[in-house]
Amino acid sequence: MGYLEIFLTIIFCSVFLLLLIPKNSLSRLPRNWPFIKLMPTMYLKSHKLYDKMTQVLAENNGTILFKTSWFTNLDILRGSELRKAFDFLGEAIFIKDLDEWREDKKFTHSFYKENQFHKSTPKIIHHTLEKGPIPVLDHISQQNQALDLQSLFNRYMLDATCLMATGFDPGSLRVRFPESPLLEAMDNMAEAVFFRHILPEKVWKLQRKGKENVRSLLTLNHILADYVSKKQKPATKNQQTEDFDVLKFYLSGSDIKGSSKKHTEETFLAENKMTLLFAGRDTSAALLTWFFYLISTNPLVKTKILQEISQNFPPEKRLFSKVEELSKLIYLHCALIDSLSLFPTAPVIIRDPTEEDWLPSGHKVDHKTKLILCSYSVGRTSAIWGKNWGEFKPERWLSDKGGMKHVSSGSFLAFGSGPWACPGRELAFVRMKAVAATILHNFGVRVSEGQRMSPSLSALLAMKRGLKATVSCTWM
Numbered sequence: 001m002g003y004l005e006i007f008l009t010i011i012f013c014s015v016f017l018l019l020l021i022p023k024n025s026l027s028r029l030p031r032n033w034p035f036i037k038l039m040p041t042m043y044l045k046s047h048k049l050y051d052k053m054t055q056v057l058a059e060n061n062g063t064i065l066f067k068t069s070w071f072t073n074l075d076i077l078r079g080s081e082l083r084k085a086f087d088f089l090g091e092a093i094f095i096k097d098l099d100e101w102r103e104d105k106k107f108t109h110s111f112y113k114e115n116q117f118h119k120s121t122p123k124i125i126h127h128t129l130e131k132g133p134i135p136v137l138d139h140i141s142q143q144n145q146a147l148d149l150q151s152l153f154n155r156y157m158l159d160a161t162c163l164m165a166t167g168f169d170p171g172s173l174r175v176r177f178p179e180s181p182l183l184e185a186m187d188n189m190a191e192a193v194f195f196r197h198i199l200p201e202k203v204w205k206l207q208r209k210g211k212e213n214v215r216s217l218l219t220l221n222h223i224l225a226d227y228v229s230k231k232q233k234p235a236t237k238n239q240q241t242e243d244f245d246v247l248k249f250y251l252s253g254s255d256i257k258g259s260s261k262k263h264t265e266e267t268f269l270a271e272n273k274m275t276l277l278f279a280g281r282d283t284s285a286a287l288l289t290w291f292f293y294l295i296s297t298n299p300l301v302k303t304k305i306l307q308e309i310s311q312n313f314p315p316e317k318r319l320f321s322k323v324e325e326l327s328k329l330i331y332l333h334c335a336l337i338d339s340l341s342l343f344p345t346a347p348v349i350i351r352d353p354t355e356e357d358w359l360p361s362g363h364k365v366d367h368k369t370k371l372i373l374c375s376y377s378v379g380r381t382s383a384i385w386g387k388n389w390g391e392f393k394p395e396r397w398l399s400d401k402g403g404m405k406h407v408s409s410g411s412f413l414a415f416g417s418g419p420w421a422c423p424g425r426e427l428a429f430v431r432m433k434a435v436a437a438t439i440l441h442n443f444g445v446r447v448s449e450g451q452r453m454s455p456s457l458s459a460l461l462a463m464k465r466g467l468k469a470t471v472s473c474t475w476m
């Protein structure tokens, strides 16, 4: 991060908190508020940003109104401004205004309902687990080295998502973590999203990394265009495959029921350009990291997960990829969902009302208001989860009959809710369960001691310094 970025980030955090926090709550916050003096403190304490929001929300019945200032970007990031900040995503669905979004949802979400898509998921999981985590962790366990689990999951999710989206495995998760232009470009762009989100356009355009981001965008475009052109060449008999991928689905040019649009390679690049890669990779990879951290501090939960696996599967089983098999792992599902409730990897959801309305709290909103729904705080509210709200407790998701309890979206916002809710939720759980079960069943994972756990300052709730661990092989 450059000095300008660090400085502006500090300003953003300081102002955000100063304006966010009602006066009667100030006494609970670090003392010595004068602006300049606290900048370094705020930067150091930025990991507590979401906790402070939660505390203040709890003191104000869950809703607060705050006004932003001219040098933060929160007020102006709407409509065309939001589009500018995310221009590199093309016509991505999640930056569209309501009317456009309604029209495009039928089109962009169409493949999630395809039978072929569901059939291809276990094959993709099998392929990527066999090529990635298994040999990589085997190798690491023999070398007696530590590795960064977050980096492993980032690479895994990139390969699995890219294979689903384009039919090509970029192979970024291999022994010795090879250099991957796609991975590097994605990481640069993810960082750019955050700064473009919080800083005024003139400032983010001046960023030292501006040129680097342009290069990353060119790299991403080049790689995706290359995948499209390879797909357009007639396949030889050996290359022909029945497997589904989103690019192939688009190239087939089929009509979508209820939508005036047609699938073509241009629409794949324009509408879905990187949306799937970003939405499908980082959220799941970050959550797996929090999950491994939580089970390392709660050995009883880990023991119960391992018991559930050994009760349902033979010891010699290596890979978990079939949806029916994974559906037997209910306690594991509960542990993942409780991790997500405590550490929602998309910690805030932003909405811009199009017209005047009233919130259930009695606050009036209009087109000038920005609504920030804090899913992080929802998972840490005693009114919803009772006294032990901060504890990692998968049991709270188990029904009396041993299945999953139904929890309303008001109590769990990690995937959003209503018509905007995440279309990848089911896929996300299948993939995260497959990775977690395969690793836990075959390897002993020991999170290294003495690490400082804090979230990164980013729109995504990931671990700032990753999660170091050593592994031992338990299957030989």
Ligand code: HEM
Residues within 6 Å of the ligand: 093, 094, 105, 161, 275, 276, 279, 280, 281, 283, 284, 287, 344, 345, 346, 349, 413, 414, 415, 416, 417, 420, 421, 422, 423, 424, 425, 427, 428
């Ligand atoms: C732990 C994993 C995941 C989490 C926590 C997550 C969370 C979210 C959230 C909070 C939203 C915004 C909802 C809203 O605005 O109300 C969203 C949207 C979206 N997600 Fe996910 N997601 C995850 C995995 C995935 C996966 C695996 C995919 C697909 C491969 C995916 C695809 C999308 C898409 C396309 C949207 C935009 C939908 C729209 O605006 O119509 N997500 N996700």
